[in-house]
Amino acid sequence: xxxxxxxLKRPFSYTYNVVVLVLLLIFVSLPKVNRMxxxxxxxxxxxxxxxxxxxxxxxxxxxxxxxxxEVNEEEKSQLVGNVFTKVASNYDIxxxxxxxxxxxxxKDRLVSKLSPFPGMKHLDVAGGTGDVAFRILESINxxxxxxxxxxxxxxLQEETQIYVCDxxxxxxxxxxxxxQERGLGDxxxxxxxxxxxxxxxxKDDSMDGYTxxxxxRNVTHIEKVLAEAYRVLKKGGRxxxxxxxxxxTPVFKQLYDYYSFSVIPVLGELxxxxxxxxxxxxxSVRRFPPQEVFASMxxxxxxxxxxYENLVGGVVAIHSGVKI
Amino acid sequence: MVRGSEMVKISxxxxxxxVCPLSKQPLxxxxxxxxxxxxxxxxxxxxxxxxxxxxPRDGEIVETEDAPSECKADSFDSKNNHKTT
Numbered sequence: 114x115x116x117x118x119x120x121l122k123r124p125f126s127y128t129y130n131v132v133v134l135v136l137l138l139i140f141v142s143l144p145k146v147n148r149m150x151x152x153x154x155x156x157x158x159x160x161x162x163x164x165x166x167x168x169x170x171x172x173x174x175x176x177x178x179x180x181x182x183e184v185n186e187e188e189k190s191q192l193v194g195n196v197f198t199k200v201a202s203n204y205d206i207x208x209x210x211x212x213x214x215x216x217x218x219x220k221d222r223l224v225s226k227l228s229p230f231p232g233m234k235h236l237d238v239a240g241g242t243g244d245v246a247f248r249i250l251e252s253i254n255x256x257x258x259x260x261x262x263x264x265x266x267x268x269l270q271e272e273t274q275i276y277v278c279d280x281x282x283x284x285x286x287x288x289x290x291x292x293q294e295r296g297l298g299d300x301x302x303x304x305x306x307x308x309x310x311x312x313x314x315x316k317d318d319s320m321d322g323y324t325x326x327x328x329x330r331n332v333t334h335i336e337k338v339l340a341e342a343y344r345v346l347k348k349g350g351r352x353x354x355x356x357x358x359x360x361x362t363p364v365f366k367q368l369y370d371y372y373s374f375s376v377i378p379v380l381g382e383l384x385x386x387x388x389x390x391x392x393x394x395x396x397s398v399r400r401f402p403p404q405e406v407f408a409s410m411x412x413x414x415x416x417x418x419x420x421y422e423n424l425v426g427g428v429v430a431i432h433s434g435v436k437i
Numbered sequence: 438m439v440r441g442s443e444m445v446k447i448s449x450x451x452x453x454x455x456v457c458p459l460s461k462q463p464l465x466x467x468x469x470x471x472x473x474x475x476x477x478x479x480x481x482x483x484x485x486x487x488x489x490x491x492x493p494r495d496g497e498i499v500e501t502e503d504a505p506s507e508c509k510a511d512s513f514d515s516k517n518n519h520k521t522t
Contacts, residue, residue, distance in 0.1 A: 314491035
């Protein structure tokens with residue numbers, strides 16, 4: 114354990130994150146991968162779960178919930194917009210602080226599940242500050258370097274297009290700046306677009322991949338976002354969603370709730386001078402449908418092979434599906 | 438001139454894959470007004486700092502008399518052979 118306390122002095126080191134992650138995973142050891150096609154898991158959780166979170170009721174309550182507050186559907190988008198305009202400049206630092214740097218590993222996992230390839234057309238929705246898009250691009254560039262060098266590879270690499278779509282211009286501007294700092298700005302592979310996840314501005318069947326990381330929780334109509342994701346993906350295209358999700362393990366749940374409601378808003382106040390936005394964040398996580406319900410919504414949108422993987426006992430889940 | 442070539446590069450990518458978020462019909466680039474025009478519904482969407490703003494609420498109704506004369510000469514229009522003006 115001495116090793117862990119040494120690591121604690123360097124909170125953002127990779128080793129520390131791995132140690133914490135491993136300990137937590139051992140502690141909670143929930144089944145990691147669940148296939149929606151076998152609804153056995155849903156039945157095991159008990160019909161009362163499905164009854165309590167009947168899809169129609171969930172959808173309606175999500176559209177009118179802003180954290181624990183009730184709002185008009187029309188207002189929600191504006192309120193969420195205000196939150197992200199305020200948090201944009203501190204977004205990445207706060208992510209590191211709140212998750213102890215773990216969000217980086219979670220995004221790495223998301224991108225590895227995507228299996229990016231040179232020449233792909235990918236859409237990252239709610240991708241504001243660019244974390245996922247940069248990882249995809251860097252993964253593709255490293256794949257290309259490992260492969261034999263020939264002109265075909267170079268051409269394909271040039272054809273790679275990662276579209277970063279976000280409804281909030283402040284987040285996009287932060288992303289664009291970070292791209293420059295990372296040396297990815299002038300490649301032409303990154304295209305920044307201000308757009309609405311519920312009304313995407315891309316052609317049908319145009320994308321090889323679609324990701325949405327920590328974004329779907331904030332939309333007004335989840336089912337519209339899923340329908341649009343289905344529309345823009347090509348046949349064989351993959352949908353991947355990384356989102357904060359639900360923890361059920363008894364002791365860990367209490368710890369997580371305490372951390373969420375007592376620590377995070379205070380962190381927001383101290384670091385960003387903005388308690389309310391982070392209060393919204395933790396509340397919105399609780400209001401988002403649980404893993405099984407969200408998986409069934411993805412299936413309802415038409416996706417096949419819908420499954421999800423819990424990370425850190427369900428603090429985060431990666432849901433995926435394929436358009437066939 | 439760097440700004441001009443950035444616009445050109447963006448335009449090429451845009452016309453190939455972007456559509457109007459509301460009608461899902463093709464968009465037309467207008468370099469002069471730095472915007473994307475959806476002829477299907479007569480709305481123009483601005484391009485700000487090289488970022489196209491295609492959220493429905495960003496759209497502005499286009500005066501039909503102005504649009505053809507200002508933007509007709511753009512070379513990228515040749516890609517969209519079926520204009521609905």
